[in-house]
Amino acid sequence: MNAMSDPETIFKACGDATRLRILALLQGNELCVCEIEAALSLSQPNASRSLAILKNAGIIQSRKQAQWAYYKISDEFFAQYPALCTALEKICADLPTTKTDKDTLKRLRETRPCEKM
Numbered sequence: 313m314n315a316m317s318d319p320e321t322i323f324k325a326c327g328d329a330t331r332l333r334i335l336a337l338l339q340g341n342e343l344c345v346c347e348i349e350a351a352l353s354l355s356q357p358n359a360s361r362s363l364a365i366l367k368n369a370g371i372i373q374s375r376k377q378a379q380w381a382y383y384k385i386s387d388e389f390f391a392q393y394p395a396l397c398t399a400l401e402k403i404c405a406d407l408p409t410t411k412t413d414k415d416t417l418k419r420l421r422e423t424r425p426c427e428k429m
Contacts, residue, residue, distance in 0.1 A: 317368070317369045317370045321368075321369045322369050322370070322371060322393075322396075324369075325365050325366050325368075325369035325371055326371070326400065328362070328365075329409075330352070330354065330358065330362050331362045331365060331366055332403065332404055332407060333352055333404075333407065333409055333413055334348055334352070334359075334362055334363065334366065334372075334383075335366070335371070335372075335385070335400060335404050336404035336405070336407055336409075336410045336413060336414070337351060337352070337413055337414065338372060338383060338385050339385070339401050339404060339405075341384065342382050342383065342384040343382065343383055343384070343417075344380050344381065344382050344383075345359060345360070345363065345380070345381045346380070347417060347420065347421070348363070348383065350416075350417075350420050351413055351414075351416045351417035351420055352413060352416075363383060367383075370386055370388065370389050371385065371386060371389050372385055372386055372389075373385075373386040373387065373388075385397065
């Protein structure tokens with residue numbers, strides 16, 4: 313698990329629409345990278361770059377299972393910055409794209425398992 317970044321790095325990581333959309337999907341979820349890519353219509357390089365920035369800032373964590381990488385909000389980040397996590401949750405919930413992105417993710421999960429995306 314990454315050490316926590318300085319506040320400037322954390323806020324820079326959150327200062328991008330794509331990364332905020334990823335954080336919105338990760339609220340209360342652990343998602344495979346393929347689910348994030350499909351739900352947000354991201355290319356693999358764009359998703360990987362955004363996820364790496366969030367991970368390097370200590371905001372998210374990942375785990376590998378076979379060939380799949382799964383991401384969630386970092387337990388350490390949540391423990392160290394609970395008020396910031398609450399604020400990010402509100403910001404992400406209020407994004408104009410959040411409802412559509414979550415609906416898309418729900419539809420994708422109902423119609424095809426992660427391994428087939």
